Amino acid sequence: MDKVTAGDAKAPGRSPDFIREIVAHDVGEAVAEAEKGGGGYAVRTRFPPEPNGYLHIGHAKSICLNFGIAKEFGGRCNLRFDDTNPSKEEQEYVDSIMEDIRWLGWDWGEHRYFASDYFGQLYDWAVHLIREGKAYVCDLTSDEVRQYRGTLTEPGKASPYRDRSVEENLDLFARMKGGEFPDGSRTLRAKIDMAHPNISMRDPVLYRILRATHHRTGDDWCIYPMYDYAHGQSDAIEGITHSICTLEFEAHRPLYEWFIENLPVPARPRQYEFARLNLTYTVLSKRKLLELVSKGYVSGWDDPRMPTLAGFRRRGYTPESIRALCDKVGVAKTNSVVDLALLEECLRDDLNKRALRRMAVLRPLKVVLENYPEGQVEEFDLNNNPEDPSAGTRKVPFSKVLYVEREDFMEDPPKKFFRLTPGREVRLRGAYLVTCTGVVKDASGEVAELRCTVDLSTKGGTAPDGRSPKATLHWVSAAHAVDAELRLYDRLFRAENPDKYPEGQDYKVNLNPESLVTLTGCKLEPSLAGAKPGDRFQFERQGYFCCDRDSKDGATVFNRTVTLKDSWARMQARSR
RNA sequence: UGGGGAGUAGCCAAGUGGUAAGGCACCGGUCUUUGGAACCGGCUAUCGAAGGUUCGAAUCCUUCCUCCCCAGCCA
Numbered sequence: 001m002d003k004v005t006a007g008d009a010k011a012p013g014r015s016p017d018f019i020r021e022i023v024a025h026d027v028g029e030a031v032a033e034a035e036k037g038g039g040g041y042a043v044r045t046r047f048p049p050e051p052n053g054y055l056h057i058g059h060a061k062s063i064c065l066n067f068g069i070a071k072e073f074g075g076r077c078n079l080r081f082d083d084t085n086p087s088k089e090e091q092e093y094v095d096s097i098m099e100d101i102r103w104l105g106w107d108w109g110e111h112r113y114f115a116s117d118y119f120g121q122l123y124d125w126a127v128h129l130i131r132e133g134k135a136y137v138c139d140l141t142s143d144e145v146r147q148y149r150g151t152l153t154e155p156g157k158a159s160p161y162r163d164r165s166v167e168e169n170l171d172l173f174a175r176m177k178g179g180e181f182p183d184g185s186r187t188l189r190a191k192i193d194m195a196h197p198n199i200s201m202r203d204p205v206l207y208r209i210l211r212a213t214h215h216r217t218g219d220d221w222c223i224y225p226m227y228d229y230a231h232g233q234s235d236a237i238e239g240i241t242h243s244i245c246t247l248e249f250e251a252h253r254p255l256y257e258w259f260i261e262n263l264p265v266p267a268r269p270r271q272y273e274f275a276r277l278n279l280t281y282t283v284l285s286k287r288k289l290l291e292l293v294s295k296g297y298v299s300g301w302d303d304p305r306m307p308t309l310a311g312f313r314r315r316g317y318t319p320e321s322i323r324a325l326c327d328k329v330g331v332a333k334t335n336s337v338v339d340l341a342l343l344e345e346c347l348r349d350d351l352n353k354r355a356l357r358r359m360a361v362l363r364p365l366k367v368v369l370e371n372y373p374e375g376q377v378e379e380f381d382l383n384n385n386p387e388d389p390s391a392g393t394r395k396v397p398f399s400k401v402l403y404v405e406r407e408d409f410m411e412d413p414p415k416k417f418f419r420l421t422p423g424r425e426v427r428l429r430g431a432y433l434v435t436c437t438g439v440v441k442d443a444s445g446e447v448a449e450l451r452c453t454v455d456l457s458t459k460g461g462t463a464p465d466g467r468s469p470k471a472t473l474h475w476v477s478a479a480h481a482v483d484a485e486l487r488l489y490d491r492l493f494r495a496e497n498p499d500k501y502p503e504g505q506d507y508k509v510n511l512n513p514e515s516l517v518t519l520t521g522c523k524l525e526p527s528l529a530g531a532k533p534g535d536r537f538q539f540e541r542q543g544y545f546c547c548d549r550d551s552k553d554g555a556t557v558f559n560r561t562v563t564l565k566d567s568w569a570r571m572q573a574r575s576r
Numbered sequence: 577u578g579g580g581g582a583g584u585a586g587c588c589a590a591g592u593g594g595u596a597a598g599g600c601a602c603c604g605g606u607c608u609u610u611g612g613a614a615c616c617g618g619c620u621a622u623c624g625a626a627g628g629u630u631c632g633a634a635u636c637c638u639u640c641c642u643c644c645c646c647a648g649c650c651a
């Protein structure tokens with residue numbers, strides 16, 4: 001038995017949630033008991049994913065809760081795959097789940113288990129229930145079972161097979177296991193109470209016959225335990241003290257407890273329920289995520305628009321930012337929908353402190369500096385991160401022909417537009433103050449090029465007379481620029497609640513047609529040439545970007561993780 | 577109309593009989609070589625409603641209202 005430790009029940013600056021309060025209380029009693037010479041215990045939790053899909057941000061909340069509590073109280077958190085339905089579960093999913101939990105920053109040590117590890121024990125316990133007269137083999141079809149179950153307001157009625165003898169049940173159950181009966185022809189059911197007001201207590205199914213190759217046990221079994229029967233007993237086998245799950249299992253708790261009370265299990269875990277995480281502009285149901293992937297609405301489980309951990313990772317989110325979100329949303333029992341903006345803020349807060357700054361021009365507009373010497377190249381030292389002097393500086397080349405952002409020029413600007421316009425002086429970040437002197441247009445009248453003059457006395461961006469333009473622009477030297485593809489991602493759904501749609505439609509009508517805008521021919525400063533997939537940067541004035549794994553030599557690809565806050569854009573939107 | 581839960585600001589969420597924390601969003605302002613960041617201020621909540629108990633109620637009692645979950649051989 002692990003050592004009893006109280007740990008720190010209180011995260012700094014935050015009051016403990018109701019589950020941590022329960023755990024702290026239980027640990028307190030265990031410590032007191034241990035001091036009186038009793039056994040006591042250490043906290044044991046578990047994260048129990050079903051390997052039938054990729055982990056998403058909703059799982060992150062559960063992961064942080066379970067692993068977080070174990071860590072804070074000096075206990076342990078097991079990783080247990082709830083793999084009782086081989087028709088939906090795959091090895092690919094168990095691999096991705098482990099990768100994602102590790103990426104999030106948690107470690108289950110040696111304690112990785114599978115419900116399928118317990119199939120033998122679970123079977124023996126089912127036999128035990130039969131012997132006690134508390135379970136029976138039922139020959140009703142699934143339709144009949146449904147009819148016999150009753151409704152929310154009417155009691156069910158007993159299955160005609162409910163009173164089979166122990167011997168007959170034992171024989172039948174063994175033959176179910178032995179493969180003598182076709183799929184779906186019989187079930188093993190608990191004998192509880194067909195009139196119970198809680199429907200999950202009306203003789204729930206424990207085992208069904210199902211011929212499917214299991215990702216771990218292969219074809220060893222043709223009967224598989226149901227969740228309700230497998231979960232609590234798996235908890236008991238592992239010595240779980242606090243079995244934390246989401247609200248929809250609250251009604252199953254009496255059944256969870258019924259099994260624990262009626263079986264010779266080695267421990268008495270207790271179940272607690274909390275509200276799952278929901279986000280605006282996001283769907284998190286596994287069915288929908290699977291549909292988006294399998295029907296090609298996104299490029300895969302790790303498409304940067306997916307709310308999966310793999311998607312967030314590829315998009316450029318940090319594990320720290322996701323953990324910060326989980327920390328900030330709290331743990332309670334109210335159904336809630338958290339604003340996506342909170343997650344974005346967690347990310348910006350993290351990356352603002354850590355991401356190196358770079359200059360990248362998304363939509364290039366050529367600028368010729370008329371009075372700058374032809375062929376001359378200067379190198380400026382720019383801060384890698386103004387928030388963190390220890391991040392140092394890097395060299396950025398400057399020359400006569402540059403690119404600036406097309407959006408940073410307007411020939412006929414509205415009031416309060418501070419950037420480039422004919423006759424106006426702006427600062428080129430870290431370089432010089434320049435003034436727009438001319439506009440060159442192409443045959444169609446589009447602005448093709450800008451002419452500017454440089455004030456050579458403003459080297460580094462400060463004027464000797466102290467004048468300071470209102471705008472500072474990012475730029476890239478044309479001759480030194482690295483070409484890149486930039487993928488500008490936006491929310492996958494345009495509706496705050498994607499599940500609200502017109503009659504006869506479905507959630508997919510809310511898909512955002514502009515969730516991905518791909519830009520090619522973007523111009524990056526040369527220091528970005530060596531970026532590796534996964535590297536994150538702040539492209540100044542644009543947002544945070546992450547080098548994508550699609551990058552090849554000479555063909556760099558960056559994903560936009562999130563934009564910077566843009567008060568100009570907000571102002572524009574408001575005035576419209 | 578059965579059972580199980582939940583209602584505190586636009587969104588989360590503390591609060592556990594002593595006079596409503598904090599975060600996000602939003603709105604101002606200061607500062608700024610990122611229209612970013614930082615900093616300051618605002619957002620002044622009939623605590624779902626109505627009764628009651630109490631010197632005192634978001635917290636206790638009663639009734640009512642609204643929302644969520646449960647009728648898979650899914651988890």
